[in-house]
Amino acid sequence: MTSLVTSANVESRASAAFLGFAIGDAFGATVEFMTEREIAAQYGVHWNIVGGGWLRLKAGDITDDTQMSLVLARSLVKRNGFDAQDVAEGFADWLKSGPLDVGNTCRRGIRRFMTHGTVEGPYSEGDGGNGAVMRVLPVALATLKRPELGQAWAVQQGHITHNQDKSDAACVWFMRLIQQALLTPDKTVLRALADRWIEEHPYFRYTAYTGPSSAYVVDTVRTVLCGFFETNTFEDCLIRVVNRGGDADTTGAMVGALAGALYGLDAIPKRWLKALQKEAREEIAALTPQLLRLSVA
Numbered sequence: 001m002t003s004l005v006t007s008a009n010v011e012s013r014a015s016a017a018f019l020g021f022a023i024g025d026a027f028g029a030t031v032e033f034m035t036e037r038e039i040a041a042q043y044g045v046h047w048n049i050v051g052g053g054w055l056r057l058k059a060g061d062i063t064d065d066t067q068m069s070l071v072l073a074r075s076l077v078k079r080n081g082f083d084a085q086d087v088a089e090g091f092a093d094w095l096k097s098g099p100l101d102v103g104n105t106c107r108r109g110i111r112r113f114m115t116h117g118t119v120e121g122p123y124s125e126g127d128g129g130n131g132a133v134m135r136v137l138p139v140a141l142a143t144l145k146r147p148e149l150g151q152a153w154a155v156q157q158g159h160i161t162h163n164q165d166k167s168d169a170a171c172v173w174f175m176r177l178i179q180q181a182l183l184t185p186d187k188t189v190l191r192a193l194a195d196r197w198i199e200e201h202p203y204f205r206y207t208a209y210t211g212p213s214s215a216y217v218v219d220t221v222r223t224v225l226c227g228f229f230e231t232n233t234f235e236d237c238l239i240r241v242v243n244r245g246g247d248a249d250t251t252g253a254m255v256g257a258l259a260g261a262l263y264g265l266d267a268i269p270k271r272w273l274k275a276l277q278k279e280a281r282e283e284i285a286a287l288t289p290q291l292l293r294l295s296v297a
């Protein structure tokens, strides 16, 4: 009986993680590329999903962060596990569909696949953007009970577009943190895991971080971890991180996943759940249990 209760609880928090991710994307996109000061001048505190921003979104629209994560999630379910070729084909179809926004490194990697058919580019110090780590959540769900496999898949999915050591480290450790939050929703445990992460990779140090919240993977991770550990509710966490501006859709999405995993569905403000684009909300609800099922295969 206990295990049934636990697994229902894990499934519910996994849904909260994926919904939290999409909500963070839709919420943050409004203020992407703005500075903290510009946001404060325009919104006071940005606290509702209202669309707009440089992409002129409708309220609740998701961007590339969620779209690429959904491509990966669909492929994992369809192929019954990670298949780099199938994921890359999914990215290529997505790129050809003319998305509103695509990161430069993502675009280059997908074009390389379309031209040469390779699912991994050569190592490049310049591939230090957050485009690989931003879409690692589906792997975290699909390998929840198989963490070793998850590490390999996290890096391989990243290498389709980003082949760089800090990006790899972020993919692996961020995935671990999400998995830990789902299995042990206890901030002390998560803090200990984050401490191990920082011990191995000190450049991700995040305590009292006030530096840039840019798309550079190190800045992104530091912004996300700082916002996550220095707040105590889903709502405060997302508001804090997104109001820092910069790459706010991606930092919002990543911290939304982490906060969703820890705080659970009931902690997500109803106004945000309601505002999220219906198709995305429904697809996430359908895919999440299917991803979790893979993790016990």
Ligand SMILES: [Mg+2]
Residues within 6 Å of the ligand: 063, 064, 065, 101, 249, 250
């Ligand atoms: Mg985006």
